[in-house]
Amino acid sequence: MARGTGDILDVSHVVVSDRPLVVCDVDDVVLHFAAPFQEFLLAQGHEFLPRSFNLMGNIVASDTRLEVDIAGVYRLIGAFFEAQESWQLPIEEVVQTLEALSADADVVFLTAMPPLYSQQRRRLLDRLGLAFPLIASEEPKGPMMRRLNAERIFPTTFIDDMAHNLHSVRTHMPDSLLIHMMPDSALHLMAPKPQDDIVRARDWRHAEELIRAHWLPR
Ligand SMILES: [Mg+2]
Structure with a gap:
């Protein structure tokens, strides 16, 4: 994604015509995201516990039940998006x-x-x-x-x-x-x-x- 000048994202590559x-x-x-992401977590030896509206603090290792730290959650989300073609329908x-x-x-x-x-x-x-x-x-x-x-x-x-x-x-x-x-x-x-x-x-x-x-x- 090309960045424009300053810190505002340049959206000029998307040309919109005179229509709705x-x-x-x-x-x-x-x-789909929520469902396949949870399946992906299971396949990685983790699971999401629906305790609150947040992925942070609510993903645990399936075996130890230990909470994944913030860096680990970002890693899992990144790995999911990297592999999205195999998971998202x-x-x-x-x-x-x-x-x-x-x-x-x-x-x-x-x-x-x-x-x-x-x-x-x-x-x-x-x-x-x-x-x-x-x-x-x-x-x-x-x-x-x-x-x-x-x-x-x-x-x-x-x-x-x-x-x-x-x-x-x-x-x-x-x-x-x-x-x-x-x-x-x-x-x-x-x-x-x-x-x-x-x-x-x-x-x-x-x-x-x-x-x-x-x-x-x-
Ligand atoms: Mg959304």
Whole structure:
């Protein structure tokens, strides 16, 4: 991922046209994360204990039950993203739905995964038929989406499983349709809830209905 001047991520390699914009998080929105990450941990002799909404402090060695320290958790997450092509599968209906939406809108993936693993993610998305532009960055998502949309006046949508990302986009792009989508994983059920007026999509079919309704003139 090329960096622009200063410490702001350059998103100019992603060209957005004069159409509605749909920006999607990837982990647990487009690709399963929580479930395969737990399977990956087991295969590495570790496990996640759903004690609180945090990977830190809740991953233990399966044999000794000793907690993995922060550096060790980062190593495991990195190893998972390195091997993601062997572990992560698409969320149900995502491929067909994004293909249909892309006839009428620009679709962009905005993933908070460390940019180091962009190539693996790009290959995996391409193999699944999800060839939409990808931005991998751990910066707050609201300012990035605003830079991406620039001065365009077309309807925008943002989809994520994490409340803090939805709230970030709301702060910086208050007219965006915000859609909360998440699996019922133990981790997600303990996660902070998005504000009440943020709609939760049951699945991708439901998300498409919400997005197309948002495009209608008001
Ligand atoms: Mg996510």
